[in-house]
Amino acid sequence: MRPQTFQLGRENERMTTLSLFDAERSDGGVDELCPGAMVLRGFAARRERELAQAVDGVARAAPFRHLITPGGYRMSVAMTNCGDVGWISDETGYRYEACDPLTGERWPDMPEVIRELAREAAMRAGFERFAPNACLVNRYEPRARLSLHQDKDEQDFSAPIVSVSLGVPAAFLFGGLRRKDPTLRVPLTHGDVVVWGGPARLRYHGVLALKQAEHPFAGALRYNLTLRTAVT
Ligand code: SIN
Numbered sequence: 472m473r474p475q476t477f478q479l480g481r482e483n484e485r486m487t488t489l490s491l492f493d494a495e496r497s498d499g500g501v502d503e504l505c506p507g508a509m510v511l512r513g514f515a516a517r518r519e520r521e522l523a524q525a526v527d528g529v530a531r532a533a534p535f536r537h538l539i540t541p542g543g544y545r546m547s548v549a550m551t552n553c554g555d556v557g558w559i560s561d562e563t564g565y566r567y568e569a570c571d572p573l574t575g576e577r578w579p580d581m582p583e584v585i586r587e588l589a590r591e592a593a594m595r596a597g598f599e600r601f602a603p604n605a606c607l608v609n610r611y612e613p614r615a616r617l618s619l620h621q622d623k624d625e626q627d628f629s630a631p632i633v634s635v636s637l638g639v640p641a642a643f644l645f646g647g648l649r650r651k652d653p654t655l656r657v658p659l660t661h662g663d664v665v666v667w668g669g670p671a672r673l674r675y676h677g678v679l680a681l682k683q684a685e686h687p688f689a690g691a692l693r694y695n696l697t698l699r700t701a702v703t
């Protein structure tokens with residue numbers, strides 16, 4: 472396997488330089504991205520079956536859909552939610568809602584396997600007592616991408632974000648507190664869990680366009696579960 476080195480620019484020189492193996496490193500290791508942010512390699516892999524069932528169940532009750540941004544663009548990533556509240560976007564803005572606008576019903580409950588995994592990941596990353604009440608489920612088709620953004624629609628920034636990657640690998644961009652700060656390009660593969668909180672909670676992040684690939688878990692797709700304490 473060809474080792475890849477991720478060299479950071481300018482202000483990020485203070486951050487760790489990651490030396491990773493070509494999108495294949497799922498060995499249970501931990502990569503620190505900066506203080507407060509780390510990747511737990513392969514952390515979710517052993518629960519992939521239960522996670523797949525959980526995502527299926529959520530999507531049956533609250534189907535994946537392409538949301539419209541306030542600027543009028545259709546997002547390339549398809550989304551749904553589970554938990555007390557769900558993140559949505561439409562012409563009027565971004566927000567959390569207790570009901571799914573598509574069905575008019577409450578979002579499905581957060582499956583215990585997802586909640587528990589997120590709690591354990593947060594704990595492993597040094598964040599005790601993480602109590603997520605929102606789980607955004609993202610589904611990436613080939614070429615789908617998520618532009619650089621901050622997660623800032625939550626009421627409480629003291630809780631971390633836990634983000635679980637499943638299926639086709641992706642390049643995750645992890646930047647600074649300003650949009651123009653240099654970004655670190657982090658390969659995320661099936662089962663990897665990123666946790667960021669504390670001083671890293673408001674760092675910009677995004678996902679580069681998904682490459683055409685096949686993965687036994689989900690064919691050509693990538694799924695991502697993002698857990699947050701959205702309401703207090
Ligand atoms: C997000 O920022 O909501 C998703 C990140 C990801 O898909 O890895």
Ligand code: FE2
Nearest residue numbers: 620621622676
């Ligand atoms: Fe995000």
